[in-house]
Amino acid sequence: MPKGEIIAGFLAPHPPHLVYAENPPQNEARSQGGWEQLRWAYERARKSLERLKPDVLLVHSPHWVTQLGHHFLGVPQLRGKSVDPIFPNLFRYNFELEVDVELAEACCAQARELGLVGKMMRNPNFRVDYGTITTLHMIRPQWDIPIVGLSANNSPYYLSTEAGLEEMALLGLATRRAIEQSGRRAVLLASNTLCHWHFHEEPAIPEDMSQEHPKSYAGYQWDMRIIELLRQGRTHEVFELLPSFIQEAFAEVKSGAFTWMFSAMGYPEIPGELHGYGTVIGTGNAVMEWDLTRPSHAVN
Numbered sequence: 277m278p279k280g281e282i283i284a285g286f287l288a289p290h291p292p293h294l295v296y297a298e299n300p301p302q303n304e305a306r307s308q309g310g311w312e313q314l315r316w317a318y319e320r321a322r323k324s325l326e327r328l329k330p331d332v333l334l335v336h337s338p339h340w341v342t343q344l345g346h347h348f349l350g351v352p353q354l355r356g357k358s359v360d361p362i363f364p365n366l367f368r369y370n371f372e373l374e375v376d377v378e379l380a381e382a383c384c385a386q387a388r389e390l391g392l393v394g395k396m397m398r399n400p401n402f403r404v405d406y407g408t409i410t411t412l413h414m415i416r417p418q419w420d421i422p423i424v425g426l427s428a429n430n431s432p433y434y435l436s437t438e439a440g441l442e443e444m445a446l447l448g449l450a451t452r453r454a455i456e457q458s459g460r461r462a463v464l465l466a467s468n469t470l471c472h473w474h475f476h477e478e479p480a481i482p483e484d485m486s487q488e489h490p491k492s493y494a495g496y497q498w499d500m501r502i503i504e505l506l507r508q509g510r511t512h513e514v515f516e517l518l519p520s521f522i523q524e525a526f527a528e529v530k531s532g533a534f535t536w537m538f539s540a541m542g543y544p545e546i547p548g549e550l551h552g553y554g555t556v557i558g559t560g561n562a563v564m565e566w567d568l569t570r571p572s573h574a575v576n
């Protein structure tokens with residue numbers, strides 16, 4: 277069996293508004309559109325994914341919170357209705373997905389080997405969180421690629437940001453080792469928003485874009501600074517700034533997906549491709565790609 281590899285990573289945020297705005301048949305709520313810049317960004321990312329043709333998509337979601345350990349979806353087929361508890365008016369999505377249980381089990385075993393608490397989720401009626409579903413729908417609405425779902429252990433919140441993110445880096449390393457042993461060509465999805473300051477009231481028409489703009493100017497400036505560094509491939513600097521960014525912009529990357537993905541990829545100092553940026557209820561969202569298959573981008 278050839279050695280498996282991570283062929284790309286995407287920053288792939290999960291505002292349910294994007295699914296709502298697209299009106300797919302799986303979602304019960306109907307809209308008149310909205311958030312087009314971000315949806316067009318995802319259209320570009322979808323084309324990249326089509327070209328990359330991965331065997332599996334791995335997604336780490338802030339909204340599958342586990343207090344004890346890092347959990348992995350471990351049921352071959354899952355179906356049900358995923359509802360956003362904050363926006364049930366926008367997101368009631370009937371999902372049906374296939375899990376690469378073999379790879380999930382390998383990730384779990386590798387995580388344990390590195391000293392993390394790992395656990396397989398075996399409940400056949402498990403309701404997959406809206407973060408996982410939104411990211412997967414937006415990047416691959418066909419649902420024809422098996423997935424591995426990873427929970428967000430709450431350690432950055434009940435320990436410290438630094439201690440929690442150290443765990444996420446270990447989880448990334450475990451993920452990389454499992455992928456290499458599996459022979460799979462894998463794409464990683466970090467389901468994170470950037471600046472997370474948000475409005476507390478929804479407009480009468482949620483998709484009224486005349487009401488949509490950054491909640492915080494300082495948060496917007498932070499987002500532009502981080503994106504510009506990522507576009508230049510200055511990964512090391514981004515991770516030096518990450519604790520300040522998290523604190524000052526209330527950035528959702530605190531929950532770990534971003535660190536998990538970059539650790540798994542070996543923190544490549546390569547330019548990220550920005551597919552687009554936009555706000556959702558005032559939060560900052562970027563869709564970005566790191567393609568590791570380009571010759572100049574190969575990571576050892």
Ligand SMILES: [Fe+2]
Nearest residue numbers: 338407469528
């Ligand atoms: Fe979120």
